[in-house]
Amino acid sequence: MGVHVSLVHAAIAANRFGLGARNQDLKAIAGDPRGWLKAQLRPETSLPGPLAALPSTEDATTAFAKWLSSIGVGPSGEGTPRINSITPGAAMGGTGGGNKQGIEQSYVKTFGPGYATAVSARIGVGETSERPFFERLVRFWGNHFTVSAAKASAIVLAPVFERDAIRAHVCGKFADMLRASCRHPAMLLYLDNYISIGPNSYLAKNPGVLPEYLRNLMKGLNENLAREVLELHTMGVRGGYTQADVTSLAKIITGWGYLGANNQANDTPGKFRFLGAAHEPGTHTLLGKAYVQQGEAQGEAALRDLAAHPATAEHLATKLARHFIADNPPPAAVAAIARAYRGSDGDLAATAAAIVDAPEAWAPQPRKFKAPEELLISTIRALGAPKLDGQKLVALLDRMGQRPYWAPAPDGWPDAEDHWISADAIWKRLEWADALSKGLAAANLDPMEIAARVLGPQLSANTQTAIAGAENPAQGLAIFLASPEFQRR
Numbered sequence: 001m002g003v004h005v006s007l008v009h010a011a012i013a014a015n016r017f018g019l020g021a022r023n024q025d026l027k028a029i030a031g032d033p034r035g036w037l038k039a040q041l042r043p044e045t046s047l048p049g050p051l052a053a054l055p056s057t058e059d060a061t062t063a064f065a066k067w068l069s070s071i072g073v074g075p076s077g078e079g080t081p082r083i084n085s086i087t088p089g090a091a092m093g094g095t096g097g098g099n100k101q102g103i104e105q106s107y108v109k110t111f112g113p114g115y116a117t118a119v120s121a122r123i124g125v126g127e128t129s130e131r132p133f134f135e136r137l138v139r140f141w142g143n144h145f146t147v148s149a150a151k152a153s154a155i156v157l158a159p160v161f162e163r164d165a166i167r168a169h170v171c172g173k174f175a176d177m178l179r180a181s182c183r184h185p186a187m188l189l190y191l192d193n194y195i196s197i198g199p200n201s202y203l204a205k206n207p208g209v210l211p212e213y214l215r216n217l218m219k220g221l222n223e224n225l226a227r228e229v230l231e232l233h234t235m236g237v238r239g240g241y242t243q244a245d246v247t248s249l250a251k252i253i254t255g256w257g258y259l260g261a262n263n264q265a266n267d268t269p270g271k272f273r274f275l276g277a278a279h280e281p282g283t284h285t286l287l288g289k290a291y292v293q294q295g296e297a298q299g300e301a302a303l304r305d306l307a308a309h310p311a312t313a314e315h316l317a318t319k320l321a322r323h324f325i326a327d328n329p330p331p332a333a334v335a336a337i338a339r340a341y342r343g344s345d346g347d348l349a350a351t352a353a354a355i356v357d358a359p360e361a362w363a364p365q366p367r368k369f370k371a372p373e374e375l376l377i378s379t380i381r382a383l384g385a386p387k388l389d390g391q392k393l394v395a396l397l398d399r400m401g402q403r404p405y406w407a408p409a410p411d412g413w414p415d416a417e418d419h420w421i422s423a424d425a426i427w428k429r430l431e432w433a434d435a436l437s438k439g440l441a442a443a444n445l446d447p448m449e450i451a452a453r454v455l456g457p458q459l460s461a462n463t464q465t466a467i468a469g470a471e472n473p474a475q476g477l478a479i480f481l482a483s484p485e486f487q488r489r
Helices: 003-017 027-028 033-038 059-070 098-128 134-143 155-170 174-183 185-190 224-232 241-253 298-307 310-326 330-344 348-355 371-385 392-400 422-438 447-458 463-469 473-482
Strands: 256-258 272-274 284-286 289-291
Touching: 003 027, 003 033, 003 447, 027 033, 027 348, 027 447, 033 348, 059 098, 059 155, 059 185, 098 134, 098 155, 098 371, 098 392, 134 155, 155 174, 155 185, 174 185, 174 224, 174 348, 185 256, 185 284, 224 241, 224 298, 241 289, 241 298, 241 392, 241 463, 289 298, 298 310, 310 330, 310 348, 330 348, 348 447, 371 392, 371 422, 371 447, 422 473, 447 463, 447 473, 463 473
Parallel strands: none
Antiparallel strands: 256 272, 284 289
16 A cells, blocks of 8 residues: 555544544554554443543432422422423523523523533543544444433433443444443433333322322323334334334333432432333233333343344444445445444444445545534644633534534434535634634644644645645634535545
């Protein structure tokens, strides 16, 4: 392999598979770009410090329960205020009216600093990681299993969900990640499964055993998690399941919940618990198969089968190819990734290695338009700046349209450029590139050297000419940051 081709592949490895090239990355990667990527496909031996410092799942669950109690919700409170009508603007310090304003102010004061710390940890790990392919996979799977703080009750749990339920399984089995996500209190709360009860369950027939505040919540079967497991997390919307399958899966996972801060067992809050009294009894048929298992084991068996379903392999392979290769995934690459998934019994390291082995992934022309968070992290990796604290990071990414842990819906952030290329979004990117460049550029800064170091042979002749014609270093740096080859990967 010639030097030029090696550097092209190094740039692809760093920028398309990773989170952006740093100072000497291309030279270090050029010897074996594919090997550099595959070496990252191993479980972590320890969490990055900023992530380890975030609250435990138990502490996060307790914190939200305590806040609810402080505003009069729960065993000692009355009624349920419309906490999930809190908007992103309110969470950034906006105002409302009357009692709603007081709740929003309390919410911001209580959870705003911790959320900003979590965002800072997420971006900081991306900035400094020596395993950026692994980090991109964490973000991909975290988006696949979205838990969003757009639902106010998830603001504390969304970051720890990604750390505890997703990150630990990125190089393991998909079945384990699916199980962990469905058992985590963040997902159970986000998609309301913790309040789902079977129509023939003990609780449905004896509602009086519940305290009033729980009776008002646990009113019947909730299909939200079951629907998203089938539509988003496993088979995909075209996977061949029916509404009857959604209902059946919802019954199968009734009773899957978590211990709250005031649980009678006095056990650890935030811990998964199976509530047999809420489970719909009997045999249930899903995708033509009868599940005769009792209780929690019924749901475990159904999830294992869903993870192994051929439609799941196809759905996941399509999403992976779309993320790493092109908005319109090449069919041959999708087929190869799906084969790797099926052949390894859903091993995600082997599946990711198949993406690395796909010839289509190494096309020299960048095809993917960076989402705002990708753009920010790749900029910081390229320049070593800017250094932003949590609140400034939140505000910046909010203006650019992608607040971390705040996807608009359970299907996560879109993974196609149509969502990110609006006139307003492009203008905000250009504004930011200009402001950042003016703040960083010094007389001895060489934008051409930075561009060549980060993009290698992918730096186009047009961009080189534009940078060379810049009136000053700040303008040259802004041209690099706004260039098509840096805005894409």
